[in-house]
Amino acid sequence: MKNLNELSLLQAREGLLAKSFTASELLEATFKRMDQVEPLISSCITILREKAFSTAAELDKLGPDPAKGLWGIPVTVKDVFLTKGAPTTAGSKILQNYFPGFEATVVTRLKAQGAVIVAKTNLDEFAMGSSTEFSAYKVTRNPWNLERVPGGSSGGAAAGISAMEVAGAFGTDTGGSIRQPAALCGCVGLKPTYGRVSRYGIVAYGSSLDQAGPLARSVKDCGALLAAVAGPDGKDSTSSQIPLEDYLNLSPPDPKKITLALPRELWEGKFDPSVKEVLDSALQKIEEAGIGLKKINMKHLPYSVATYYILAAAEASTNLARYDGVRYGVRDPGDGDLLSLYKSSRTHGFGKETRRRILLGTFALSSGYYDAYYKKAAQVRRLIGEDFNEALGQADFILAPVSSISAWPFGSFTEDPLTQYQLDIMTLPLNLYGGAGLSLPAGLGGDGLPVGIQVTSRPFKEKSLLEMGTLLEEIFPSLPHPPI
Ligand code: GLN
Numbered sequence: 001m002k003n004l005n006e007l008s009l010l011q012a013r014e015g016l017l018a019k020s021f022t023a024s025e026l027l028e029a030t031f032k033r034m035d036q037v038e039p040l041i042s043s044c045i046t047i048l049r050e051k052a053f054s055t056a057a058e059l060d061k062l063g064p065d066p067a068k069g070l071w072g073i074p075v076t077v078k079d080v081f082l083t084k085g086a087p088t089t090a091g092s093k094i095l096q097n098y099f100p101g102f103e104a105t106v107v108t109r110l111k112a113q114g115a116v117i118v119a120k121t122n123l124d125e126f127a128m129g130s131s132t133e134f135s136a137y138k139v140t141r142n143p144w145n146l147e148r149v150p151g152g153s154s155g156g157a158a159a160g161i162s163a164m165e166v167a168g169a170f171g172t173d174t175g176g177s178i179r180q181p182a183a184l185c186g187c188v189g190l191k192p193t194y195g196r197v198s199r200y201g202i203v204a205y206g207s208s209l210d211q212a213g214p215l216a217r218s219v220k221d222c223g224a225l226l227a228a229v230a231g232p233d234g235k236d237s238t239s240s241q242i243p244l245e246d247y248l249n250l251s252p253p254d255p256k257k258i259t260l261a262l263p264r265e266l267w268e269g270k271f272d273p274s275v276k277e278v279l280d281s282a283l284q285k286i287e288e289a290g291i292g293l294k295k296i297n298m299k300h301l302p303y304s305v306a307t308y309y310i311l312a313a314a315e316a317s318t319n320l321a322r323y324d325g326v327r328y329g330v331r332d333p334g335d336g337d338l339l340s341l342y343k344s345s346r347t348h349g350f351g352k353e354t355r356r357r358i359l360l361g362t363f364a365l366s367s368g369y370y371d372a373y374y375k376k377a378a379q380v381r382r383l384i385g386e387d388f389n390e391a392l393g394q395a396d397f398i399l400a401p402v403s404s405i406s407a408w409p410f411g412s413f414t415e416d417p418l419t420q421y422q423l424d425i426m427t428l429p430l431n432l433y434g435g436a437g438l439s440l441p442a443g444l445g446g447d448g449l450p451v452g453i454q455v456t457s458r459p460f461k462e463k464s465l466l467e468m469g470t471l472l473e474e475i476f477p478s479l480p481h482p483p484i
Contacts, residue, residue: 005030005165006164009225023059037165041160041484043163044120045138069224070114070115073167073168079091080202081212089136091127092125104198106212109228115168119166121157126320127203130152132155134352134414148184149409157169173213176191176402176431180439183402188215190436192212192436193240194431204315205319206316209311211431219469222466231244261395269425275406279401298384298391303380306380310361315361317359320358325344397468400426403427435459437456441476
């Protein structure tokens with residue numbers, strides 16, 4: 001039998017409910033693995049060992065409860081989910097030692113479903129980045145190659161899943177932060193529709209784009225994690241009332257009845273040869289399975305990077321205004337007067353990339369520039385949304401790459417933000433539209449690094465999206481155990 005930490009979430013659930021092992025035994029396997037690989041990959045900012053063991057012991061005392069969808073399952077949450085009794089840093093120095101007085105709805109629901117929260121995972125500061133290198137705390141390494149980034153911003157979540165520390169993790173995706181690290185680390189990541197999962201108690205980045213979602217090693221595991229947290233929340237006015245679907249009982253659709261749209265704007269760009277090879281073979285396998293492929297145009301996609309980086313920075317600049325050194329986190333008194341306190345706290349509390357985004361966003365919103373930047377970007381966002389509606393009117397789903405390159409060496413783009421922004425072209429459009437997207441491994445490239453592919457659907461079609469994912473999972477080769 002496999003080590004317990006290597007079981008999928010649903011396999012672990014079966015074992016727990018059948019009493020083949022206890023929640024505490026599963027947790028021991030989790031921490032044994034974490035002790036072994038955390039020194040190599042550093043996926044976590046805070047490890048909640050004691051609390052996790054006492055939770056597991058309480059669960060075991062009461063015995064398995066099948067009504068709780070995640071009973072006894074160890075999970076991690078990205079360090080933007082507020083947790084009572086545990087620090088929440090958002091990867092920023094400005095929130096060092098911040099102990100929230102309340103907790104995110106996602107965390108409350110995970111606990112209510114019997115999950116055991118084992119750690120808060122590393123991320124780019126305030127989720128701004130694509131490599132986790134902008135974390136103020138540590139460097140997270142890719143389990144497939146320790147000299148490479150895990151992607152980001154939910155890089156800690158993805159690295160922990162692929163290194164088999166846990167079977168389930170929660171991240172957030174504002175412009176790709178679930179799907180891209182999932183792709184670079186070889187796991188499955190779901191960005192649900194905007195509004196499907198409550199954002200209450202999640203440190204805000206771009207409020208019209210942010211969405212929380214699961215990462216796991218299989219599509220069905222993502223379904224189980226989504227089922228545990230999705231649904232309306234009185235504490236988040238943007239959470240949707242649209243009825244939930246059954247994300248647990250998933251069956252693959254008939255391949256012959258499916259057509260996937262391939263946007264030329266995303267498929268005809270430049271790719272690393274090792275990525276291209278995997279994507280080409282994935283397309284071939286899809287066709288051999290009888291699924292229809294249809295090349296289409298989504299002509300506004302080339303503008304999505306500019307559009308996103310104006311809107312996301314603008315929203316970030318407003319959301320981050322609250323970190324003034326008075327109400328939250330780190331305070332630097334400066335020269336003693338109030339203005340100097342604001343300036344010093346923000347200058348020293350925020351990292352370089354975060355400051356860049358605040359400056360960009362403030363500029364785009366300032367009077368005289370608002371129409372030229374923010375308003376224009378909001379208009380282009382609508383056109384991109386129309387491209388999605390049109391594409392999804394002609395096909396069941398859109399199929400796209402996730403990243404044109406595989407996990408890159410540390411430092412490749414940290415001094416070249418525009419190139420790094422440009423790399424997000426495959427994932428940002430979906431957030432501008434608001435639909436749902438699933439990234440899953442298509443195979444390993446010649447460089448030994450995983451390559452992901454993404455399927456996207458209309459809003460609130462997570463069930464059929466996950467079902468499509470189960471079909472692709474059958475078609476694509478499954479990944480071996482990572483080398484660590
Ligand atoms: N890489 C994108 C950014 O830096 C997306 C990040 C995210 O989805 N949180 O904004």
